[in-house]
Amino acid sequence: MGLDDPNKDSILKYEKKPTLVTIPRKSFVIAIINGQSHEIVFDIRLKSIVSDNVHKGYGFPILTVEEQILATQLPLKYPPFIASVHKRGLNLSELVCAGFTMGWFGEEKSSSRILTVDCFLKESTANFFVRPISGITMVADIDLMKIVEYHDREVEVVPTAENTDYRVSKQSPPFGPKQHSLASHQPQGPGFQINGHSVSWANWKFHIGFDVRAGIIISLASIYDLEKKKSRRVLYKGYISELYVPYQDPTEEFYFKTFFDAGEYGFGRSTVSLIPHHDCPPYAQFIDTYIHSSDGTPSLLKNAICVFEQYGNIMWRHTEAIIPNELIEESRTEVNLIVRTVVTVGNYDNVVDWEFKTSGSIKPAIALSGILEIKATHIKHKDEIKEDLHGKLVSENSIGIYHDHFYMYYLDFDIDGVHNSFEKTSLKTARISDGSSKRKSYWTTETQTAKTESDAKITIGYAPAELVVVNPNKKTAVGNEVGYRLIPA
Ligand SMILES: [Cu+2]
Missing domain, CATH: 2.70.98.20 (Copper amine oxidase, catalytic domain)
Incomplete structure (x- = not known):
């Protein structure tokens, strides 16, 4: 559930005259109803549904916390998994499981939402993530809320719990359990x-x-x-x-x-x-x-x-x-x-x-x-x-x-208005062959303005380039376009 953003035009009008302009107040809701993903726009002022579309394409809504919790409890009641745990000599009460999404690899659209559930050992450490029980694959269908696929391929060692706990109480100097504290305050309050x-x-x-x-x-x-x-x-x-x-x-x-x-x-x-x-x-x-x-x-x-x-x-x-x-x-x-x-x-x-x-x-x-x-x-x-x-x-x-x-x-x-352009300035080599300078070559720049979104696709880091978003209609005192440089770090 989220805000259905009013369009930019109405927001900018509202920003100028908040008392005179009524801005739409709508929420955007993604709901699963009878196994179908609905995209619903709800008008909060009118208290009514504006639109309700069933999503037919690939992909599923964001996982909810509730269904993840339920899915991670499934293995603990699943007899084949319980048998695998016993085979490894592990204690079921020392396990904690987590759900992992399974991606999409070009298969035909599937109607079921599935998660892989992996389990870990929490015995002797809070850091269970470094103690996976590998060799087992468990797939849960979260609409049916049951395990639909199970393989126990091999018994793999579970990494040790020793020295894995990250809690400060478990650390040795200089990392803990006590560190010198820093006092800082702003006598005049925040700026x-x-x-x-x-x-x-x-x-x-x-x-x-x-x-x-x-x-x-x-x-x-x-x-x-x-x-x-x-x-x-x-x-x-x-x-x-x-x-x-x-x-x-x-x-x-x-x-x-x-x-x-x-x-x-x-x-x-x-x-x-x-x-x-x-x-x-x-x-x-x-x-x-x-x-x-x-x-x-x-x-x-x-x-x-x-x-x-x-x-x-x-x-x-x-x-x-x-x-x-x-x-x-x-x-x-x-x-x-x-x-x-x-x-x-x-x-x-x-x-x-x-x-x-x-x-x-x-x-x-x-x-x-x-x-x-x-x-x-x-x-x-x-x-x-x-x-x-x-x-x-x-x-x-x-x-x-x-x-x-x-x-x-x-x-x-x-930047200074809604009409902005994306410019890429690259370096190019200029050669001197007429003897007009003692230099044989130098570099100069070449600027391209993206005409379409795909024009603006760039691979960062392979060649030096200056990436700038400019407002071509607004100039600085010396006549350059005003703009912001994007500096990938
Ligand atoms: Cu990483």
Whole structure:
């Protein structure tokens, strides 16, 4: 369930004259009714359904928490699995299971929603993710809510629990159990204001939204121009539209691990409460949000978002000692505004930051934390490896399977207005053959403007390029187009 965004036109009109313009208030609901996926638009003011379409294509709605919990309990009552657990000499009460989506590999459209359920050993450690019970494949149909496929191929060693617990109480110095604390506070209070869902700070103003699929959404970000004495729009809307995590192991128990964390699990639904003083500094301010259960009941998520000013680096400095009888020392501390959420999908924790700088830059950043996904092996040392493990032996009996984390950002720039272009400036070699210079060659630039979306597809990092979103109708004082550079980091 989420907001059915009014179109940009009405939002921009409403932004100008909120008292005169009535903005549509609609919600977008994805519901499973009798095994069919419905996309329903509901008008909140009129209290009526505007449209109800059955989705016929590929793909299924985001998993709900409830059905994942039910699915992960299935193995514990499934006799063949119980037999496999006993065969391995393990204790059923020490198991914890998790559901994994199975991807799509070109099969005909299937009508059933399925999950693989993998189980782990939680005995002697909180870090069960590094103790997988490998060699078993269990597929659950979550509409029927039963195991529909089961293979016990081989008995694999379960990696040891020793030294795996991540809780600070279990750590030895210098990592724990006690660390020196840091006190920090802002005697004059924060330099920003939160008014409803709008934040103003320094020269910035923007809106914070939240969606069950996308998580945090930054919108209507504008910067105040001191010279023009007006606010200038930069970003209409920005959020993480998908996080794709494909593992590179083609074997039966891993090939399907090609996760879409936003589309399958929900980046908003997987957002967790921030831990004050640890996830955000003591002087941070927190914003709560609501997430709904599968029947639509809203539940409060405390401290879902934090906003704080971050101090630290030198933004600019100069010591001037050349002027006789005068010493000038100037140093400016960089202060940035951070808007932070943490999204925990299974073993991984994604720290999602939107950083605003007084220079006008916006820096979306990700810090990935949590626990590596492990596959068990009988191998204890590198010398025993005979074939491709599809990963690295990271510890005795533990392979960290090769994989990537691709974060996709939806960025709708509205730089000084809605008509923006995407430009790519590449370097090209120019040769001199007429002897007009002692140089034989030099590089110059060549700019292309994308005419279509597919024109704008680029492979980052293979050749130097400057990627800029510009407003071709707005020029700087010297006649250049105003724009924002995209700097992949
Ligand atoms: Cu990873």
